Amino acid sequence: MPSEYGGADERYRFKIQILQRYRFGLSCICTAHPGRNCDGVAMPTDSDRLLYERIAQRIAQDLDSDIYRPGERLPGVRKLAGQYGVSIATVLEACRRLEDGGRLKARPRSGFFVLRTPRIRAREPAISNPPRMPSPVSGQDMALQLAKAANDPAMIGLGAAVPHARFMPMHAVERALARSVRERGQAAANYAFPPGEPALRRQIARRMAALGCAVAPEEIVITTGCHEALRLALKAVTRPGDTVAIESPTFYGLLQVIDSLGLKALEIPTHPRDGISLEALDFALDQWPVAACIVTPNFSNPLGSLMDETRKRALVRLLAARGIALIEDDVYGELHHRGERPGICLAHDTQGATVLHCASVSKTLSPGLRVGWIVPGRHLPAIEFQKYLLNLATPTVPQMAVAELLEHGNYDRHLRQARKDYAEAVERMRREVERLFPDGTRVTQPEGGFVLWVEFPAGIDGEVLYRTALTEGISIAPGPIFSATRKYRNCIRLNCAIPWDARVERALARLGQMAQLQLAAQA
């Protein structure tokens, strides 16, 4: 059997099949029933693909015309199969497609239910399909340019994932900063040498406990943002030349750190809803010597995917069994749009030997504070010293201010509001993308965070769009910088955390026009 991985022997054949399935966008495949899904139903073959696409479209039309209303149960798959004259497997796959698209929700042993989401024209992107081998990082030179655009007040900032001040409790931050200097005297003037300000570490430890992690304050090291935490973590568990497994697409800051530490990136297929493909990761770890795996299990950037707790546990076990470090980036973990705060991988690391957990308040309180942290487990002494080497200490007063905000409830109160605001902002942006961007555009439907990943129809070039938009004062993030190998050329990422006004709406309309023009130029 031919394989993109080259030289794969007999025992990998089944895994390759699974991987290929994954590329078709199937969301739930266990490895126990080759050729069948978890319910034991036979999986559709390649020749079925066009068929279930058509069935999915017909069901979607029924949903659009209100034949089935939000909250109602769809007829059983057997019944629908009869109705459309196709196999059960085909109907099942069509329903899964609609589930991926956010139109339906499967409930175990009850069937598919119609979701209460607004009418959705744009589908979600399929699982990603990056190259199957480690690669050095290339073409990251435009990332700093992109970041700088975020600092230009004249620019409409849809590029960098930087929340506008309106999403931040700036008044509370101001008071906390002033009070910290006033009340903490010498301590506020002094360096907060690693591991950092004790009051802040105590507050973080309390929040970790609420997530099921018994972490002592002295096991936490404060960093200048989550980015620095990730850098320290990577440096602690790799040596130059090593390979690091990452989600694909992933945020460009991470790719740059990988590059600057002399590492190679192995991009793993990642589903816009479920996150990194464990099956593909498992396969890749068999093929390549991987030193560490970096994952953003909660609302990854740019896809916004969310791994459920089962998958988080499976990820930790998979890596623990192979002795590979898992660097967990939880910077978006508190920005779920509804329901409970999702858990973290660290809670599943019962041996305490696998996970290095990183987070910050950059997406919740203010990125300008640059307060992040790492729970490095057994790497604590090394991380503490490396942090000291980088810049001696993270600024003191911001740490004290964050500690105060965490302690006195302002933080949680603010978070409740911020979550609502982000959910609305993302939803609004998504609707506008559907309305204004060319037909066939796909867009993610994240359940947290504040970015959208837009996949244009083939032929639209995200980098050309980026450069054209920049000349009109609109900043977006082009797809290729989210890949070590410059994939995702027809993609862009949009930051939704900006105050919505006519200017932003016009900017989106212009982006849509620019994309249409690209298509027209090709036709």
Place this chain on the structure above:
Amino acid sequence: MPSEYGGADERYRFKIQILQRYRFGLSCICTAHPGRNCDGVAMPTDSDRLLYERIAQRIAQDLDSDIYRPGERLPGVRKLAGQYGVSIATVLEACRRLEDGGRLKARPRSGFFVLRTPRIRAREPAISNPPRMPSPVSGQDMALQLAKAANDPAMIGLGAAVPHARFMPMHAVERALARSVRERGQAAANYAFPPGEPALRRQIARRMAALGCAVAPEEIVITTGCHEALRLALKAVTRPGDTVAIESPTFYGLLQVIDSLGLKALEIPTHPRDGISLEALDFALDQWPVAACIVTPNFSNPLGSLMDETRKRALVRLLAARGIALIEDDVYGELHHRGERPGICLAHDTQGATVLHCASVSKTLSPGLRVGWIVPGRHLPAIEFQKYLLNLATPTVPQMAVAELLEHGNYDRHLRQARKDYAEAVERMRREVERLFPDGTRVTQPEGGFVLWVEFPAGIDGEVLYRTALTEGISIAPGPIFSATRKYRNCIRLNCAIPWDARVERALARLGQMAQLQLAAQA
């Protein structure tokens, strides 16, 4: 001729002579007159040494007994030579010794004048004499421990070079922080992506202009303290395995960065008054391939030495001629105890190709703010990107606060006061060291900054002293961590920037007793 450098050929013979002279503590040797000093007077030979030491002691006694008063001119060297029955060269050398010790001041073509300094018992240390070859850095593990001790309010902090809040304008800092958040809105919440907050870079550019450097704001990159600036500079101009020339002794933070970047340190003899020996550096550069030279020309740490403008220019020329980068650390540049602010090497870099200038407000406004900067010259694009890779950005609000303090004069007003306070604190500490430490103890007499370098008589172990003192709640910095090769075992560094009280006085007395005990145990 035997040489510590090994294998030195004929053409280095003269330089070796100069180096050996340097070790005797002569402060002014040009290379034009072998065997003679700048005045054309024959230099003393080794056999003269004990003799001029004795003459120096006799003149010092005359000064102590008020035979010659501050401001008065000493009799001419010819007259003194007749008076003591020795050669003119011997008298001249004795006077130079007293000049090094701060008792006399030579004025060109006028002779030696008695200085207005208080009665000084302890002599200054001689020029340092480090090993003559590049070496990896060892034994830096205790440095973070030392830093942490600075954070312990129960500890008497004579160890880390961290000024107490009392020396900082904390009230002004508090107001500036609060005002920045209040008035700058979105910009205060946002990342200040490299090169950093524009208002701050403008203020720094203005101050650079006053120092004779035409630096545009966009040529300045803000960093998280000067330490990070030095790290970025080193990373930009070296590759792992390279050798870096440094002052010896130098501050341990720098040694750790050298180590963490996989570099080797070449320690250059450094005079406690005049700074790095240009002659020794010149010699060393002939011998070893050196990628960069890091110098603190103004009030180096720990020696407090100050290079005059002629020597700064000579240093820049020496390195420019060889195409070697000069990393200038000017973090203490504004803490001169009297007179004008000294100049910087960058001002002498007329080609703009040699100097990377680094500084911060950590020693003037507050170390906890962690605001520093670098003027990297032609390395600007690389430094800007590397800064971005480290931690995306330096915290925003502290940058804005510093910009405001610089702009509205608070900074200069504070500096005038701080300089007085530091001068007094250093002078007081020096007096106490003279009073309480064993006979034969040498101590620097810095003209700026706030640290003292203490050289005990041979046999007193600074590391033993450090550990014993720690058990009594006193933190000092042991000599060996200021050397890549763990030299300076009989030395310690003292931080003078602490509020003076009975507790501190008792701590110094205890240190003196501990040192005496060590001597007694040997006798």
